[in-house]
Amino acid sequence: MHFIDHLIFLSGGLPIIMALVLLIALAVIIERLWFYLRVFGAGRALEKELKTKSSREWVESASRPFRQTIQGRLVQTALQSNTQDIAVLDRLLDEQIMHQLPDLDRYLWILDTAVTLGPLLGLFGTIIGMIHTFNVLGAHGAAIKATGGIADALVATGMGLLIAIVAVSFLNFFNKRLRLALHELDLIRVMLINAMDEKTPRDALIGASWDHYESLSEEARHLGHDDLRGAEGA
Template sequence: MSEIIRLIVLSGGLLLIMFLLLVLALAVVIERSYLLKKVLRQGKNIHNKLRQVKYQDISGLQTLANESADTLQGHLIATAIASRGEDAEEMEMHLEEEILSATPKITRLLWVLDTVVTIAPLLGLFGTIIGMIQAFNVISSDGGPSKVTGGIADALISTGAGLFIAIIAVYFVNYFNALTRQIMHQLDLIKLILINRTHGQGVGTNEFAARPARILAGV
């Protein structure tokens, strides 16, 4: 414990700030991981159920909307039902409005990780500079070369800590950006399905409808 306190003092207290940044980043990672995976999982389930709803089957859409009323995708279905009397273009605009309104909730707090990626290495470098200044002050006192080099090595811990935090944060930034893109693609797909189910007439035959699955299966 005394060694940790010494290193914190050597970095001018910046090591403590970086530790708090790490805790904040991990809290965001846990919260975003739970929420984004939940939204993606719910969307996959609703998408599969939507594909089974027949064209012009408003009652089927209403049943699905009631079952998923507490989800983002369920709210999208309810919006589609409410605007089904309009033409497809108007309905698309309403659904697009709902998707754009939900986007800030999906990307919420991701800016924190972006900030950590940027600021953690800078804080580490600043802490190293402070530590090196203190180490070189040994030269003007009674310290020898070994104390100077030892002080520099301790000061470099700040840089290492900053880079470590940034590496963790940048991984999850990319991971959450990938999840966000999947969710937005999923919402766009559900939007198109809703437009087709309410204003379309269907593809005509089961053979044609099954063709995409056969293509993907390599048949």
């Protein structure tokens, strides 16, 4: 306990701030892990149901357990559209997917901030610790005290790097989950159009899906993510 108090004093109290940053980052990681676990669980189940449904009534019955999920909202949009025009339905589903983007991207900016802020706070704490250490150089036995003080001051840098390593690892993981979630929503969109209008040519569906996929890629780039076309190979 004395050593921890010594480190906090030596680094100007910054280890407390870094511990808070790490705690917030861990809270975001746990929340996002639970969120994406539910998203992909519901998505796989809904895909399985839609593969066996070929009419509006069957789609409605299959979607009832998923109404509170992002995929279920997409299905509800299709069911409530009251349109027989596939182009109009496609635009409505496209709009609904765009509405789901903030939920998929929520809190990831915190991890992005922690990646940069952690090492900077650690470096700043080390600099403060070095200043305190060099203040004892004029005293007797200063060389030994200075060596120990420098070693203690470097602990702040290590803490900052630890925060960055944890945050960047999960940030990249969640960016991949986000791309896959958007890809899954696009797949469900095409399956809905196919189920609700059996007369739609398959080539037209594929062309509409590709145009929509390109629009999602552009939107993802605005959010700071890679092209969605890398979802399969990332």
